[in-house]
Amino acid sequence: MNDQPPLKANPPTTKPPVVKIDTFFPVIAAVWRNENAEGRVWYAATIERRYKDREGNWQGTGSFAAEDLLLLQKVAGLAHTEIYRLQNADRAAGREPGEEG
DSSP: OOOOOOOOOOTTOSSOOSEEEOTTTTEEEEEEEEEOTTOOEEEEEEEEEEEEOTTSOEEEESOOOGGGHHHHHHHHHHHHHHHHHHHHHHHHTTOOTTSOO
16 A cells, blocks of 8 residues: 655646656655647656654655755656656657647
8 A cells, every 4th residue: 555645736737747756755756747838848847855744744845854865866867867758758759849749
């Protein structure tokens, strides 16, 4: 059973992330697909550390302790790889960066 909390929604959109990375929990990442009014598509990542508060509710923070920093590095690397994978998939489908998705 997965006891991990859901990722927080990206504030500017109601769409879910295209990729969730929780391999190195409690440091997690979400990769988001963004598109502007002209149809330009780009990807961005959010990274946070999850923890339970005193009441037992899951919270997220952008603050990382020393023992989290290597996990942060690994998660950032995975997010970077996923963004490049998504960009390459877009190119293979005939969509260059900046074209309508």
